[in-house]
Amino acid sequence: MIYKGFFLLMHYSKKELLWHYNSLVYLFRSVKKTKHTLYMKTFEIFSRYLQKNSEAHSIVLFDSLMEQYEKEGFLAENFKGINNKDLLEGMLHILMKSMNTQSASFIAAALSIQLPNGKNNDEITAVYGEQMGRIMEGMEKIRSLNLSKIREQADMYRQLVLxxxxxxxxxxxxxxENLFLLQHYQSLEKLEDKERVLNSAISVFIPIAHRLGFYKVKSLMEDLVLSIQEPEIYFGIKDKLQESENERNKIINKFIAPIIMEMNAHGLQYQIKSxxxxxxxxxxxxKKQEIGFEKVYDLWAVRLILDSEPKEEKQTCWHAFSIVTNLxxxxxxxxxxxxxxxxxxxxxSLHTTVKSGDGRWAEVQIRTTRMDEEAENGMAAHWRYKGGKENKGIDFWLSEIRNAIGRDDLQPAQNIKPDKFANEVFVxxxxxxxxxxxxxxxxxxxxxxxxxxVGNKCTNAKVNGKIVPIKQSLRNGDQVEIITSKNQKPSADWIKWVxxxxxKTKIRKALDEQKNLEIQRGKEILERKFKNWKIDFTQELIDNxxxxxxxxxxxxxxxxxxLEKIDPLDLKRIAEGKELLKETEKISENLLQDISDEDLESSHKDILIIDKIDNINFKLAKCCNPIxxxxxxxxxxxxxxxxxxxxxxxxxxxxxxxxxxxxxxTRWRQNATKVNFRTTxxxxxxxxxGLANKITQIISNELKVNIVSMNxxxxxxxFEGKVGLLVxxxxxxxVLLEHLKAIKxxxxxxxxxx
Structure with a gap:
C-alpha cells in the first residue's frame, strides 16, 4: 500500500521530519495517481501543514483508516443535509488553522465521521491505541448527553461536558464540528439537529472557546449565532460596516501615522495592527449603552506588538505607552x-483608551511578540487557576489543554485526562x-x-433504568430516579455511605428528630402507665x-x-420500693417493629388462630419475619x-x-387465603x-416473585447479595431457593x- 510509508514518519524529531519530507512528497504524488479527490485533498492538507510546521512531533496517517475509506467510502450523512466529506474537510481545516491542533485530533475527526456514535471503541483502542480510544469514548459520551434543559443550566452542562x-x-x-455546522446551519434539514447545534454553541462551546483562549473561534461562533437568531440586526450592522469601510480606513491611517513616526524616531522594533x-x-x-450604530465610536482597535528581550519587556511596553499617551x-x-x-x-498586555484629534476614542493594546503569540494561541487560558493541585479540578484541566493539544503522539498522556482532576459529578x-x-x-x-x-424516605434508586442500593456511587451523566417508602427511616449507618x-448534617438532623420523637413517645407511655397505676409521675420520681x-x-x-429496652413494669416496682426480680429485658430494636407495608399488615387478618381464638389483632415480628x-x-x-x-x-x-x-x-389457619409475606x-x-442480573431474572421473570429490596x-x-422478597x-x-442454587x-x- 502507498500509505505504508506514512508509518515511517511517526515520532521523528524536527531534523528527521525534514529529512523524510521528500518521502512525504513522493507519497503524495503516488496518491495523486489514484485520482481519489478526498485523499488528494486530505494528504495535501497534511503535506502543507507538515511543511509549514516541521517542528511537529509526528504525523500519523493510519493505513487501515485510509484503506477502510477507500474500500467502503463514506457513510450516509451524519447530519441530514451536510455531506460527510465536506464535514470532515471543514473540521480538519478548523482544527489546523483555528486551534493549532495536530494529527491525533485529525484522526479523531476522521473516525468520528465514520463512527459517529462511538461504536467499536474496543476495536479503535486495539488498532489506534488507548489514547485514541479515550478521545472517541469522550466524544461518544458528550454526544449522548441529554441537552433538553441546557439553556436553563448552561454552567452545569458546560462542566458536565468537561x-x-x-x-x-x-x-x-x-x-x-459545532463551528462547521454553525457555518452551514441553513443546510441542516432536521429541526433537532439545528436546536442541538445552536444550544451547544451558546451554552457550551462559546464559553469554553473563550476560556481556552480561542478568541477568534469564539468571536466567529458568536457572530454566527447572532446571524441565526437575529438576522436583521446582524446583516444590518454588517452592511453598515461595509458602507463605512473606506472612511474607517482613512481614520485608522490618520490615527496610526503619528504613532509610526514617533516609534521609528525612538528606534523601537515593532509591528502595528488594526x-x-x-x-x-x-x-x-x-444594547448595553442603548445607542445606535452611529454612536459606537470605538469600532476598531490598534495593537502595538514590540520586539523585546525577555528582561526588558515591561520597560519596552511602558516606553511605547508613553509615546502613545504623549500623542x-x-x-x-x-x-x-x-x-x-x-x-x-x-x-x-497593556491597554489604554485615547482620544484622537477629531474627538474619537480608540483602544490601543501594547504587548511584546511573546505576549501576543501566547494570547493569540491561547496559552494564556489558565482561567480561575488558584490553590494546590488537589483543589484544581476541571479548571486545572482546562489550563492544561493548550499545552497538550500540540502533542500528536499516540502514547498515553496521563496529565491531560480531565477525570484525573475531577472533583465533581453531574447527574x-x-x-x-x-x-x-x-x-x-x-x-x-x-x-x-x-x-x-426524599433523602429520609429513600430505599433505593433506578440508575439508567437499573435498580441499585442507596450506597451506590454515581458517575457523570447517570440518570437517577429515587425510590421512596413512607415507612423508611434514616439509620446511623447512612452517614458512612455519603x-x-x-x-451528613441532614442525616444527623433526621436522626436527632427521630430520637426526640422516641423520647417524647417514651415520656407519654410512662405518664399514661403511672396514671393508670395511680402513682404521681413527678420530677423527683423520674430522677430516682x-x-x-x-x-x-x-x-x-x-x-x-x-424502644422497649426497659419494661415499665420494672419501673413500677422501683417506684413502689421493690427490688427488680431479673435484669431488664433487652431485645434488639427490630424485634417488635411493625411490618412496614400497611397493605401487607391488613392482608394478614384471618391467617392465624391464636390461643384457639379467631380474629385477634397481632403483628408479625421483624426479627424473624415468619411466613x-x-x-x-x-x-x-x-x-x-x-x-x-x-x-x-x-x-x-x-x-x-x-x-x-x-x-x-399460635398456629396457621388451614386453607387460609394466599397472601404475601416479607422475607429476606x-x-x-x-x-x-451478569450474576446479579441472572438472580433477578429468575426471581422476577421466571418465578414471578416480587422483589422489595436488594443489595x-x-x-x-x-459475590454477596441480600434480596427482600414477598412470598x-x-x-x-x-422452590425459589432451589432455582437459585442451580445458577452457575x-x-x-x-x-x-x-
Missing part, C-alpha cells in the same frame, strides 16, 4: 495594566434537570440534594428512676422505654399487643425463658459478569432471620 470528556481533544474535535470589532461585540455594546489624551479610568499583574488566565433527574454533586457521591447524596424528605458534609437504672439523663430513660408454614408462637408485648415469632427466632429462647407467662400458642434471602458465590456487593472475586409460604420460598457460580442461598 467532566465526561476523557481526553482534551474530545472537546476540541466536537467544537470544530482590527475591527466583531459584529456581536458591536451589537452587545449597542493622544488617555482616559485614566480605561487604563488596564495586565503586564505588572497578569490576568488570572495568564493574559499579559440527571428523571425530568432532565442536572444536579452537581461532590465526586464519589452516592444515591443518598443525590436524594438529599433533591430534598431532605460523601457530602451537607448530606434514672439513678436506679444507672442512666445519665432523664431522656435516656424515656428513649429506652420507647405461612413456619412453626410459630405468640408473644404478648408491653405496648404493641401480640407479636408472632418463628420457633427458630434468635430471640425465642430468651423470651420463653424470661417471660413464659407471655407466650401464647442471602446469596453467596463467585463474582461473574449486591463484590470484593476480591466473591406466599415456606414452600413457595423453598452460586455457592450458597439461604433465608435470613431478619
Amino acid at each position: 467532566s465526561v470528556a476523557r481526553d482534551t481533544r474530545s472537546v476540541l474535535v466536537l467544537m470544530a 482590527r475591527l470589532k466583531s459584529i456581536n461585540s458591536i451589537y452587545t455594546k449597542m 493622544y489624551e488617555p482616559s485614566l479610568s480605561r487604563i488596564r495594566d495586565w503586564i505588572t499583574v497578569p490576568k488570572t488566565s495568564g493574559y499579559e 440527571f433527574t428523571p425530568g432532565g434537570d442536572l444536579k452537581k454533586l461532590k465526586f464519589g457521591a452516592t444515591i443518598l447524596d443525590f436524594a438529599y440534594a433533591i430534598h431532605s424528605d 460523601v457530602s458534609t451537607r448530606t 428512676l434514672v439513678a436506679k437504672m444507672e442512666l445519665k439523663e432523664h431522656y435516656d430513660l424515656f428513649l429506652k422505654v420507647s 405461612q408454614g413456619d412453626k410459630i408462637f405468640g408473644f404478648v408485648t408491653v405496648t404493641k399487643g401480640i407479636t408472632i415469632h418463628r420457633n427458630k427466632c434468635p430471640n425465642a429462647q430468651e423470651m420463653k425463658k424470661r417471660y413464659p407467662y407471655r407466650i401464647i400458642p 434471602i442471602k446469596v453467596l458465590g463467585i463474582d461473574t459478569i 449486591f456487593d463484590s470484593e476480591k472475586g466473591l 406466599h409460604d415456606s414452600q413457595h420460598l423453598e 457460580g452460586i455457592q450458597q442461598v439461604f433465608r435470613l432471620d431478619a
Whole structure:
C-alpha cells in the first residue's frame, strides 16, 4: 500500500521530519495517481501543514483508516443535509488553522465521521491505541448527553461536558464540528439537529472557546449565532460596516501615522495592527449603552506588538505607552495594566483608551511578540487557576489543554485526562434537570440534594433504568430516579455511605428528630402507665428512676422505654420500693417493629388462630419475619399487643425463658387465603459478569416473585447479595431457593432471620 510509508514518519524529531519530507512528497504524488479527490485533498492538507510546521512531533496517517475509506467510502450523512466529506474537510481545516491542533485530533475527526456514535471503541483502542480510544469514548459520551434543559443550566452542562470528556481533544474535535455546522446551519434539514447545534454553541462551546483562549473561534461562533437568531440586526450592522469601510480606513491611517513616526524616531522594533470589532461585540455594546450604530465610536482597535528581550519587556511596553499617551489624551479610568499583574488566565498586555484629534476614542493594546503569540494561541487560558493541585479540578484541566493539544503522539498522556482532576459529578433527574454533586457521591447524596424528605424516605434508586442500593456511587451523566417508602427511616449507618458534609448534617438532623420523637413517645407511655397505676409521675420520681437504672439523663430513660429496652413494669416496682426480680429485658430494636407495608399488615387478618381464638389483632415480628408454614408462637408485648415469632427466632429462647407467662400458642389457619409475606434471602458465590442480573431474572421473570429490596456487593472475586422478597409460604420460598442454587457460580442461598 502507498500509505505504508506514512508509518515511517511517526515520532521523528524536527531534523528527521525534514529529512523524510521528500518521502512525504513522493507519497503524495503516488496518491495523486489514484485520482481519489478526498485523499488528494486530505494528504495535501497534511503535506502543507507538515511543511509549514516541521517542528511537529509526528504525523500519523493510519493505513487501515485510509484503506477502510477507500474500500467502503463514506457513510450516509451524519447530519441530514451536510455531506460527510465536506464535514470532515471543514473540521480538519478548523482544527489546523483555528486551534493549532495536530494529527491525533485529525484522526479523531476522521473516525468520528465514520463512527459517529462511538461504536467499536474496543476495536479503535486495539488498532489506534488507548489514547485514541479515550478521545472517541469522550466524544461518544458528550454526544449522548441529554441537552433538553441546557439553556436553563448552561454552567452545569458546560462542566458536565468537561467532566465526561476523557481526553482534551474530545472537546476540541466536537467544537470544530459545532463551528462547521454553525457555518452551514441553513443546510441542516432536521429541526433537532439545528436546536442541538445552536444550544451547544451558546451554552457550551462559546464559553469554553473563550476560556481556552480561542478568541477568534469564539468571536466567529458568536457572530454566527447572532446571524441565526437575529438576522436583521446582524446583516444590518454588517452592511453598515461595509458602507463605512473606506472612511474607517482613512481614520485608522490618520490615527496610526503619528504613532509610526514617533516609534521609528525612538528606534523601537515593532509591528502595528488594526482590527475591527466583531459584529456581536458591536451589537452587545449597542444594547448595553442603548445607542445606535452611529454612536459606537470605538469600532476598531490598534495593537502595538514590540520586539523585546525577555528582561526588558515591561520597560519596552511602558516606553511605547508613553509615546502613545504623549500623542493622544488617555482616559485614566480605561487604563488596564495586565503586564505588572497578569490576568488570572495568564493574559499579559497593556491597554489604554485615547482620544484622537477629531474627538474619537480608540483602544490601543501594547504587548511584546511573546505576549501576543501566547494570547493569540491561547496559552494564556489558565482561567480561575488558584490553590494546590488537589483543589484544581476541571479548571486545572482546562489550563492544561493548550499545552497538550500540540502533542500528536499516540502514547498515553496521563496529565491531560480531565477525570484525573475531577472533583465533581453531574447527574440527571428523571425530568432532565442536572444536579452537581461532590465526586464519589452516592444515591443518598443525590436524594438529599433533591430534598431532605426524599433523602429520609429513600430505599433505593433506578440508575439508567437499573435498580441499585442507596450506597451506590454515581458517575457523570447517570440518570437517577429515587425510590421512596413512607415507612423508611434514616439509620446511623447512612452517614458512612455519603460523601457530602451537607448530606451528613441532614442525616444527623433526621436522626436527632427521630430520637426526640422516641423520647417524647417514651415520656407519654410512662405518664399514661403511672396514671393508670395511680402513682404521681413527678420530677423527683423520674430522677430516682434514672439513678436506679444507672442512666445519665432523664431522656435516656424515656428513649429506652420507647424502644422497649426497659419494661415499665420494672419501673413500677422501683417506684413502689421493690427490688427488680431479673435484669431488664433487652431485645434488639427490630424485634417488635411493625411490618412496614400497611397493605401487607391488613392482608394478614384471618391467617392465624391464636390461643384457639379467631380474629385477634397481632403483628408479625421483624426479627424473624415468619411466613405461612413456619412453626410459630405468640408473644404478648408491653405496648404493641401480640407479636408472632418463628420457633427458630434468635430471640425465642430468651423470651420463653424470661417471660413464659407471655407466650401464647399460635398456629396457621388451614386453607387460609394466599397472601404475601416479607422475607429476606442471602446469596453467596463467585463474582461473574451478569450474576446479579441472572438472580433477578429468575426471581422476577421466571418465578414471578416480587422483589422489595436488594443489595449486591463484590470484593476480591466473591459475590454477596441480600434480596427482600414477598412470598406466599415456606414452600413457595423453598422452590425459589432451589432455582437459585442451580445458577452457575452460586455457592450458597439461604433465608435470613431478619
